[in-house]
Amino acid sequence: MLRIGAAWLSTVALLLWWFLATLSPADSRPLPSPLEVWQAGAQLVEQGMLLPSIGVSLARVLGGLALGLALAVPAGLVAGASRLGLTLIDKPIHMMRAIPFPALAPLFIVWFGIDETMKIALIAVGVFGLIYVNLRDGVRGVDPHLLELAQAYRLDRGTVLWRILFRGALPNFMTGLRFALTVAWIALVTCETVNSSIGLGYILSRSQQFSRTDQMVLCVVLYAALGLASEALVGVLERAVTPWKQSRA
Incomplete structure (x- = not known):
């Protein structure tokens, strides 16, 4: 419990600074107070916009993540396990990784239109490279003695x-x-500025147009919270699938 409390100290200190920095009158500061941000969120909930936007943004992220994983896992395994596979696919993937994925948005609009397919594909491109590189290097770092043992037992390639x-x-x-x-x-912020009528990126874009700093900060806080929740879920998954790593720690 003490370790958990210590981990949140910096976050609590940041929130306290935010509260103290916004005690002055609203017209004399550029940053909205926590109460004003809370009220902006309540207003968007009453309008029926905030909760559906969070749900749609989550669905887009999960869809892009699933597509990126489906493409990156086989590619990473092949490139890590086979010299021929590494020769054939590694350089093109590195060239693709060097392209900023927001720069691909106009091209994806031509290819996929301006509906959900374009948004999910753009997120998948951002996801693909990171999964591929880490998995490829992980496969190449596997103890070769394990492969010799598998060969001795004549295990099939899929196993x-x-x-x-x-x-x-x-x-x-x-x-x-x-x-x-x-x-x-x-990537979600980039793709939700294109022909979107719902989503956190749409709320952020609209709040910029109307100079609603309270809604802007609300979106930033929600992105931070969702990112923190994603990190926590990955941590739970990691402890479940790599128990040997936790036992060593």
Whole structure:
């Protein structure tokens, strides 16, 4: 309990600074107070906009994450386990990673239109590279003696990939997943500014147009909270799938 309290000290200090910094009259400060941000959130809830927007944004992030994982996991396994696979796919993927994914938005609009497909695809691009690189390096770092043992027991290739290589690369995979979730929330802001009528990015864009700093800060706080919740969920998942790592700690 003491460790949990200590972990939140910096966050509590930041919130306290925010409260003290906004004690002056509203017309003399650029930052809204916590109460004003709370009231802005309550107003958006009454309008029926905030909760559906959070749900839609979550669905977009999860959809992009699922698509990115579906593409990155096989690619990372193949590139990590095979020299031929590494030669064929590694350089094109690195070239794609070098392109800022917001720069792909106009091209994706031409390819996929301006509906949900474009948004999920853009998030998937941001997710893909981080999962791929971490999983590839994790597979290449698996103890070669395990592969020799698998060869001695004549295990089939599928068993070697999933039971030895992927399992051995799980710590690296979880690290990539942490970074990928962060990038997914960043990509969400970009894609929700395109033909969106709902979502946190839409609320943020609209609040900028009408100079509603209380709603802007509300969106920032919600992004931070959702990012923190994502990190906590990944931590729970990591403890579940890598129990040996926790026992060593």
